Amino acid sequence: xxxxxxxxxxxxxxxxxxxxxxxxxxxxxxxxxxxxxxxxxxxxxxxxxxxxxxxxxxxxxxxxxxxxxxxxxxxxxxxxxxxxxxxxxxxxxxxxxxxxxxxxxxxxxxxxxxxxxxxxxxxxxxxxxxxxxxxxxxxxxxxxxxxxxxxxxxxxxxxxxxxxxxxxxxxxx
Numbered sequence: 001x002x003x004x005x006x007x008x009x010x011x012x013x014x015x016x017x018x019x020x021x022x023x024x025x026x027x028x029x030x031x032x033x034x035x036x037x038x039x040x041x042x043x044x045x046x047x048x049x050x051x052x053x054x055x056x057x058x059x060x061x062x063x064x065x066x067x068x069x070x071x072x073x074x075x076x077x078x079x080x081x082x083x084x085x086x087x088x089x090x091x092x093x094x095x096x097x098x099x100x101x102x103x104x105x106x107x108x109x110x111x112x113x114x115x116x117x118x119x120x121x122x123x124x125x126x127x128x129x130x131x132x133x134x135x136x137x138x139x140x141x142x143x144x145x146x147x148x149x150x151x152x153x154x155x156x157x158x159x160x161x162x163x164x165x166x167x168x169x170x171x172x173x
Contacts, residue, residue, distance in 0.1 A: 006042035007156050008062040008118070012050045012069040012104070019078070019128030019141045023047065023068040026124075029149035040156055052107035056116050064159055065118040066152055069104055070141075071125035078129035079140030081148060086121040122155070124148060 009030060011023030024047045031045050039045075048054045050069070059065035071082065086108065104123060111117045126148070129138040137145070 006063045007040060007044070007159065008059050008065045009043065009045050009152060009156070010055065010058050010065065010067045011045075011047045012055070012067055013047075014049060016133065016135060018130040018132055018134050018136060019126075019138050020070045020131050021135070022070050022126045022128065022137060022141050022145065025137060025142075025145045026068045026149050026152070029145050030153060033149060033153060037153070039153060040159070043156060050104070050107075052110050055104070055107045056111045056114070059111070059118045059121070060116045062118040064120045064122070064156065066122045066124070066156065067104065068124045068126070068148070068152070070128040070131070072131075073127050076127050076129075078127050078138060079144050080127045081144055082123075082125040082127075084123040084125065086117070086123070087119075120159075124152065 009027060011025070011027035013020040013023040015021035015024045027045050027047055030039070034045075046058050048058055055067070059067075073080070073082075104125075108117065108121065126141060126144060128141055136142075
């Protein structure tokens with residue numbers, strides 16, 4: 001991750017598997033929004049396929065990482081958004097599961113063991129309706145993209161992220 005990044009927003013998924021692309025869609029919406037209304041300094045927007053090593057690399061060193069991913073829940077309600085917050089080194093609670101082979105929980109646990117968790121991790125899991133091959137989100141999932149992007153923008157705007165201390169001991173703004 002960029003050494004000046006203090007806040008990382010990461011969209012997880014695959015834009016070629018319908019609703020699994022919701023994380024990417026939210027990040028794209030935030031990028032578009034930032035053209036008119038900038039996000040806090042030190043914020044980076046990234047997308048990832050869900051590979052645990054890539055996720056860890058993207059959030060490493062961040063004070064706050066916000067991850068948006070598609071989820072499956074039973075019983076499911078497409079478009080429902082779950083917010084999970086992780087402070088320190090606790091593992092994420094159960095409930096909705098990632099649509100990827102290795103779940104976000106495994107990436108979090110691996111990062112915890114390696115000492116590479118962000119200081120704060122917030123996960124937005126959006127229940128999907130269609131994970132088949134193809135592009136475009138289902139109507140209930142597409143309907144939450146704009147409000148979720150605004151919710152994330154508001155959350156990170158209110159976040160008072162202290163300056164980071166680099167590995168070399170220098171304080172980063």
